[in-house]
Amino acid sequence: MGLLTNLKDSISRVTDGLFAADEPKRIGIYGPPNAGKTTLANRIARDWTGDAVGPESHIPHETRRARRKENVEIERNGRTVTIDIVDTPGVTTKVDYKEFLDHDMEKDDAVRRSREATEGVAEAMHWLREDVDGVIYVLDSTNDPFTQVNTMLIGIIESQDLPALILANKTDLPGADVQQIANAFPQHETIPLSALEGDNMDEVYTKIAEYFG
Amino acid sequence: MPHQCTTCGRTFQDGSKEMLSGCPDCGGNKFQFKPTGATTNEQSAPNEQSAPNEQSASNEKSSPSETERSTSAPTDPTDVDATAASDSEATVDGEPPNPRESSKNTQSTDTTGSDLEKGSSDSTTGTEHVRERSEEDVAQASARSDVVSPDELDRASQPIDSESGAESRGSGDPDGPRPDIGELRDELNEQFESIRIVSPGKYELNLMELYDRQEYIISLQEDGRYVIEMPDAWGIQDE
Structure with a gap:
C-alpha cells in the first residue's frame, strides 16, 4: 500500500513537473481595495496583449470577481516569460455599504456592491489557497502599509512559499512614501511604480520575468 | 427516577449514560434532576416540602420555558447543537461547559425566580439545592466523570445564592436564556x-x-x- 502510494506520488510529481514546464505560471495580483490592482493588470495586459482586464474605478471594490488574462507574454532581455494574470478583488476584513454612499450610489446598489465585494474577498482568498503560483502584492504608497490585512496576506504568501513581488503603487501622488512600504516588509523587494502613469514599468517587467519566469 | 426529560417526561436512573446523547425518545436535551427522596423515600420534612414545591415551580415554569424554546429553536439551531454537544462531548473543545453551566444556572434561576414569586424565601431554596447537590454528588460525579471536570463540579456545588445572584445581575434574569444564546452565538461567530x-x-x-x-x-x-x-x-x- 505504501509502495503504491509512493509510486503514485512520484508519478504525479513527474507529471506536475512536466505541466509546470509547459503551462504559464498563474500570478495573482493581490492587495487591499483601491491599491491600483486593476490599473496595473490593465497596464500589463495592454502593454503585452493589447487588451484590458477589467474596468478601473476610484470607488473601492470595483473588481468583485477575479478576472484572468491568460498567456501574457513578457519579453525581457531576449527571452519570453508567459504568465496568466489574475486580477483579484481587494482584500479587506470589513465591508460596509455606507462607504459607497459617498460615491453617489443608491442604498440598494451600495448594499448589493457590498455583498458582491464580500463574495469577491472570499474568492480572492480561495484563489490564494488553490490557484496561484506567485503573487504581485500591490500597495497604495500613500497609505500606511502596517495593516492587519497586509500582514496576514503577506504571512500567508510566505507560508505558501510563493514568490512575491511587492509594488509600491501611486508614486505619482504627492503623499507617496515608498520607503514606508519597504520598511514594512523588509524581507521582500519593493518596487515603486505608477501603474496609472506607466512610471517605472520597465523595472516591474524585469522583476516579473525574474521572479515568475 | 433522578432524571426526567423536560420535553417528553421520560425518566432515567441516576448514572444513566443513555441521556448523555439526548433523550432517546424525543431527542430532548434538557433534563431536570429529581432526587430519590422527593419521589420514593421520605427522608426529611423540608425536603419533602420543598421537592413538590420545586416540582410545581418547574411545572409552572415549564410552559414559558417551552415557549421560549419554541421561539428560539427555529431562529437559532446553535442552541440545540451547543447543549447537545455539551451533553455528549463537553470536554472536547472547551466551550460547551459554559452553555451547560449556563443552562443549569438558568434552570436554577428559573426555579428560584418562581419561588420568589410564590413568596418562599430565596435562602431556603438555595440550601435545598445545595443539599440536593451534595446528595447527588457521588452518583452524579460518576455519571459525569467523563464529561465534566472536577473543577466544574466544585463550582456547581457552590451555594446557589451567589450564583443565582450573579446570574440575575447579569444576563440570565430579564428574559430567560436568550442573552446566553446571543453570547453563545457571538462566541461561535468569533470562532467559526x-x-x-x-x-x-x-x-x-x-x-x-x-x-x-x-x-x-x-x-x-x-x-x-x-x-x-x-x-x-x-x-x-x-x-
Missing part, C-alpha cells in the same frame, strides 16, 4: 464564522478562515445563507 453579516450590506470577514476552508463561498444570500462549491472535497473523498 468566515463571513459575519453584521447587518444587510455590512460584513466582517475572517480572512484566515476563508483561506483555510476547503470549500469556496460563491454566493451570499440576503437572508444569511450562502452557496458553496466544494469540488476538491469530493475529489479527496473519492480517492
Whole structure:
C-alpha cells in the first residue's frame, strides 16, 4: 500500500513537473481595495496583449470577481516569460455599504456592491489557497502599509512559499512614501511604480520575468 | 427516577449514560434532576416540602420555558447543537461547559425566580439545592466523570445564592436564556464564522478562515445563507 502510494506520488510529481514546464505560471495580483490592482493588470495586459482586464474605478471594490488574462507574454532581455494574470478583488476584513454612499450610489446598489465585494474577498482568498503560483502584492504608497490585512496576506504568501513581488503603487501622488512600504516588509523587494502613469514599468517587467519566469 | 426529560417526561436512573446523547425518545436535551427522596423515600420534612414545591415551580415554569424554546429553536439551531454537544462531548473543545453551566444556572434561576414569586424565601431554596447537590454528588460525579471536570463540579456545588445572584445581575434574569444564546452565538461567530453579516450590506470577514476552508463561498444570500462549491472535497473523498 505504501509502495503504491509512493509510486503514485512520484508519478504525479513527474507529471506536475512536466505541466509546470509547459503551462504559464498563474500570478495573482493581490492587495487591499483601491491599491491600483486593476490599473496595473490593465497596464500589463495592454502593454503585452493589447487588451484590458477589467474596468478601473476610484470607488473601492470595483473588481468583485477575479478576472484572468491568460498567456501574457513578457519579453525581457531576449527571452519570453508567459504568465496568466489574475486580477483579484481587494482584500479587506470589513465591508460596509455606507462607504459607497459617498460615491453617489443608491442604498440598494451600495448594499448589493457590498455583498458582491464580500463574495469577491472570499474568492480572492480561495484563489490564494488553490490557484496561484506567485503573487504581485500591490500597495497604495500613500497609505500606511502596517495593516492587519497586509500582514496576514503577506504571512500567508510566505507560508505558501510563493514568490512575491511587492509594488509600491501611486508614486505619482504627492503623499507617496515608498520607503514606508519597504520598511514594512523588509524581507521582500519593493518596487515603486505608477501603474496609472506607466512610471517605472520597465523595472516591474524585469522583476516579473525574474521572479515568475 | 433522578432524571426526567423536560420535553417528553421520560425518566432515567441516576448514572444513566443513555441521556448523555439526548433523550432517546424525543431527542430532548434538557433534563431536570429529581432526587430519590422527593419521589420514593421520605427522608426529611423540608425536603419533602420543598421537592413538590420545586416540582410545581418547574411545572409552572415549564410552559414559558417551552415557549421560549419554541421561539428560539427555529431562529437559532446553535442552541440545540451547543447543549447537545455539551451533553455528549463537553470536554472536547472547551466551550460547551459554559452553555451547560449556563443552562443549569438558568434552570436554577428559573426555579428560584418562581419561588420568589410564590413568596418562599430565596435562602431556603438555595440550601435545598445545595443539599440536593451534595446528595447527588457521588452518583452524579460518576455519571459525569467523563464529561465534566472536577473543577466544574466544585463550582456547581457552590451555594446557589451567589450564583443565582450573579446570574440575575447579569444576563440570565430579564428574559430567560436568550442573552446566553446571543453570547453563545457571538462566541461561535468569533470562532467559526468566515463571513459575519453584521447587518444587510455590512460584513466582517475572517480572512484566515476563508483561506483555510476547503470549500469556496460563491454566493451570499440576503437572508444569511450562502452557496458553496466544494469540488476538491469530493475529489479527496473519492480517492
